[in-house]
Amino acid sequence: MEEPVSFKEGPRRFRRRMITIPAIVLAWALSVVTLPLLTAVTLAVDFVRDPMKMPWTRVVLGVCLFASVDVICLVLAGLVWLGHLLVPRWRGERYVEINSWLQFTWGRLLLYGITKLFGMKLKVEGKDCLEAEGPILYLVRHVSVLDATLPIVLVPPHSRVFRFVLKAELLNDPLLDIVGQRLRNHFVRRGSDDPEAEIAAVLRLTRGLMPHEGYVMYPEGTRFTPKRQARILASLAKRDPEGAAYGARLKATLPPTRRGPIALLDGTRGVDVVIMSHRGLEGSSHIHSFLRGEMVGKTLAVRFERFAADEIPPGPEGARRWLEERWLKVDAYATGTEA
Secondary structure, eight states: OOOOOOOOOTTHHHHHHHHHHHHHHHHHHHHHHTHHHHHHHHHHHHHHHOTTTOHHHHHHHHHHHHHHHHHHHHHHHHHHHHHHHHOGGGSTHHHHHHHHHHHHHHHHHHHHHHHHHTTOEEEEEOGGGGSSOOOEEEEEOOSSGGGGHHHHHHSOGGGOEEEEEEEGGGGGSHHHHHHHHHSSOEEEOTTOSOHHHHHHHHHHTTTTOOTTEEEEEOTTSSOOOHHHHHHHHHHHHHHOHHHHHHHTTOSSSOOOOSSHHHHHHHHOTTOEEEEEEEESOGGGSSHHHHHTTTTTTOEEEEEEEEEOGGGSOSHHHHHHHHHHHHHHHHHHHHHTOOO
16 A cells, blocks of 8 residues: 655644644534524624625535534544544555545535535536546635535545545644645645645645545635736736736636646646536635625536546647646636637
8 A cells, every 4th residue: 555645733733633633523512502692693784785686694604514514524533543543454555545434424524515505506527527436626716615525526436535635734624634644645735845746746646546536626726806917917917917917817726836737737648638627606705705695596507527647748838738627717717708
């Protein structure tokens, strides 16, 4: 079995968990205890402001749902840890599979709970392309924490063991911290003093990919927002006019970063690539959009497109141009303007 990539933290993770685990349990307890009162208040607010969408009430219920799912899965994570200690069969690769199931349970409860709560429909295209054997490199549009659930939930069971590249800030969610570090993931420290070491860790994570595994990366590097897009384009205009001109063509996505995704594509020759486009989660990118009811009644549309390994041009420059061309189509899908 290939050894997982370690995310070395030492005692820091234990100090963090001493804060984050009690915090999420306290938040969950408060959300449950105050739910009747908060629901009554938000129903009154919604009746005056927006009785058709009832967004404030949905947000209160959504926060309670998120905290409840985290606490339930933390309890399950504790039971899995005990099983790992007491049951020899739960060790090694079996431990990875059990924690992948736990990750799927978290994603399914959260995704379907939120879509039902906000009256959303789910439409999935191209899922049949995932039936062929892997491993597969998934490149996913990033607009919300919820899009992390999409590959976890929608990919067929035979390919549901993932290796994720995630931002280190997500370690503040104790469930992602605990289960995420049991699996073969890497948490990128953005703004690191040693970016080359981060790139090396991203590439090291590709070693030993098995046919039932998927490798998930978000090429934009961070969630899309109009303010963030304007900031990135202003920065590119000073140091990379060609990149700024390309980025200005994108309306709902950020330009793929030049280092991690390109190094990954160039370093994983022989691995098929699936590009995962989606639209409908834009209203979950910020609390203000939640409260305005921008998600209510929307259709969450997801599209999978698979590209054989030999379709990707060799070399970093070829990989960059290929990804940028594909990303224009991701952007068109996100805006609903694709021909």
